[in-house]
Amino acid sequence: MKQLFLTALAAILLAAPAAAEGPEALDARAKEAKAKEAKAVIKRLATGLQTELKAAKTERGPGGAVKVCQQLAPQIAAELKEETGWEIRRTALKVRNPKNRPRPQELQVLKAYAARAARGEALAEMETAQVEVRGGERGVHFMKAIPVQEACLGCHGSELAPGVAEALSAAYPEDQAVGFAEGDLRGAFSLFKPLAATE
């Protein structure tokens, strides 16, 4: 009798989550499924930028590479959106291009990353998936922290590469994105993709 009762109880408990799958469970599943996709898109933007930057630096010098960076990031982002449906941008607490200033939700996440970094947490672990409604469309908003690497210092460090300071002040009179050291939090990738009605 007791056995029967336990079996019945187990069946009810096991069935419960599926039967009662509410918006929260749906959101959790969507976030998990989309985070993987978002990370693959980020990898493509990061790799694309780094490859082109290296080539540009060799061909045109660091000053010329500034121009490449200016045109390339939005261009690769547009191509990725076309191909994958993910809208991707880079943002930061201190920006070079005012267009990259954080939106309120991004600002919250960036501040949380900065606080975690100040406590000694590794930037590599900082990523956030949220389900958001934008313009009436339910979608996944994914963010991932961007660390400063050695290769970034010529354009974001304390001592800029020759020719870079001039190119930067000409193109970005309000530039705040200098003075970083290797390992600092530079900013974050921020992605959004609408979900299908069944996701």
Ligand code: HEC
């Ligand atoms: C050749 C110079 C150059 C190098 C090297 C460089 N950047 Fe930048 N970075 C720029 C320019 C120019 C912009 C502004 C792009 C724009 O107009 O959107 C920028 C913008 C950014 C932004 C967007 C937020 C903002 O400040 O506007 C991030 C994030 C960023 N860079 C991270 C990095 C990281 C990480 C590295 C190293 C892996 C790096 N950059 C290397 C020139 C450079």
